[in-house]
Amino acid sequence: MADSDPESAFDMVVIGSGGGPHETNLSGYLLKPHDAEWDAGIIALEAGSGQGALNKLLQLNLNLFESKDEAARTYSASEVYSFVRAFLITHAHLDHISSLVLSAGSLGGERKRVYALKETLKDLEGVFNWRTWPNLASYAEDDENFKLLYSPLVPNGKYHPVLPGISVQIVPINHGTNELGHHISAAFFLRCDSHPSKREFLFFGDVEPDSVTAASPKTINVWRKAAPMIPHALSTIFIECSWPSDRRDDMLHGHLSPEHLRDELVALANEVYFSRSGSNAGSSQRPQRKRQKRNPPSIDQLQGILTGFRVYIIHCKDQSTPQNDVPIKEVILGQVRSLIEEAGLGAEILSADQGMYITI
Numbered sequence: 001m002a003d004s005d006p007e008s009a010f011d012m013v014v015i016g017s018g019g020g021p022h023e024t025n026l027s028g029y030l031l032k033p034h035d036a037e038w039d040a041g042i043i044a045l046e047a048g049s050g051q052g053a054l055n056k057l058l059q060l061n062l063n064l065f066e067s068k069d070e071a072a073r074t075y076s077a078s079e080v081y082s083f084v085r086a087f088l089i090t091h092a093h094l095d096h097i098s099s100l101v102l103s104a105g106s107l108g109g110e111r112k113r114v115y116a117l118k119e120t121l122k123d124l125e126g127v128f129n130w131r132t133w134p135n136l137a138s139y140a141e142d143d144e145n146f147k148l149l150y151s152p153l154v155p156n157g158k159y160h161p162v163l164p165g166i167s168v169q170i171v172p173i174n175h176g177t178n179e180l181g182h183h184i185s186a187a188f189f190l191r192c193d194s195h196p197s198k199r200e201f202l203f204f205g206d207v208e209p210d211s212v213t214a215a216s217p218k219t220i221n222v223w224r225k226a227a228p229m230i231p232h233a234l235s236t237i238f239i240e241c242s243w244p245s246d247r248r249d250d251m252l253h254g255h256l257s258p259e260h261l262r263d264e265l266v267a268l269a270n271e272v273y274f275s276r277s278g279s280n281a282g283s284s285q286r287p288q289r290k291r292q293k294r295n296p297p298s299i300d301q302l303q304g305i306l307t308g309f310r311v312y313i314i315h316c317k318d319q320s321t322p323q324n325d326v327p328i329k330e331v332i333l334g335q336v337r338s339l340i341e342e343a344g345l346g347a348e349i350l351s352a353d354q355g356m357y358i359t360i
């Protein structure tokens with residue numbers, strides 16, 4: 001596929017990027033190191049849409065996963081999924097796991113790990129319970145009868161290898177409050193270990209703005225980890241914006257709107273400013289201690305601070321009545337773009353569309 005950047009670290013194909021209710025376009029992204037072939041191992045980042053959606057995509061473009069060797073062979077959807085070595089799941093809502101569940105009994109290839117927070121794996125156990133679905137997953141490393149291997153990721157600030165050449169760090173985030181309490185989702189830092197500058201990208205699961213969960217903010221933890229790596233090691237982020245502008249806070253249901261996404265990116269920009277101007281400059285390993293004493297930068301000081309940073313908008317919720325026939329995703333994208341332009345941060349706002357081949 002087209003690739004102008006010889007420095008690329010990852011190849012990604014967007015199997016689905018919507019936030020429902022259309023079941024044909026739910027969160028699902030396939031990922032590999034840029035310099036490896038697809039049949040050498042794939043990470044499935046989320047598993048809302050899967051083989052059914054890929055089947056449709058291959059009818060439009062059979063060469064989406066073409067191998068680069070001389071045989072230049074193409075693959076069917078089930079072959080592509082047989083190459084998956086690991087699923088990375090941000091949380092167990094159905095729009096993020098439904099294809100994992102539906103395909104679990106027929107997945108080809110090696111046994112597959114399911115990486116997630118332990119709370120999320122617990123939720124999956126409640127689906128693979130012989131009633132909602134046969135139990136096809138276990139925690140036992142040498143249990144070949146079970147196609148899926150539950151593999152908890154501990155949010156301890158460390159990177160865990162999930163595929164040769166790719167490691168991941170998980171960070172818990174908030175995804176709204178319900179009768180059971182705070183619902184936990186996750187963000188992943190995905191690092192290409194073989195890349196000369198160990199390039200990373202950041203992928204958010206569904207997330208509530210910190211301003212709404214003021215008592216226990218969590219996205220700030222992600223921004224503090226990300227900031228010292230921007231823009232050299234980290235210049236790409238995938239983050240949701242489920243709703244269009246002017247959605248009331250009590251109607252967010254654990255998601256972002258354009259104004260909240262702008263505020264979150266300003267919070268990131270603040271952290272980038274601190275990491276560049278702080279006493280720990282040049283030593284990004286040292287924890288920042290005197291956070292409470294730092295004065296936030298002025299709007300002028302943030303101008304262009306995220307230049308070169310690409311923000312892919314995902315998980316827009318389909319509306320039954322599109323505004324003037326413009327797809328809601330386009331509406332949201334335009335709203336985010338003008339807010340970020342107004343704030344002058346310099347970040348590039350893009351959308352990750354179903355069927356896209358993205359190099360990172």
Ligand SMILES: [Zn+2]
Pocket residue numbers: 091093175206
């Ligand atoms: Zn969700």
Ligand SMILES: [Zn+2]
Pocket residue numbers: 019093095096206315
């Ligand atoms: Zn979702």
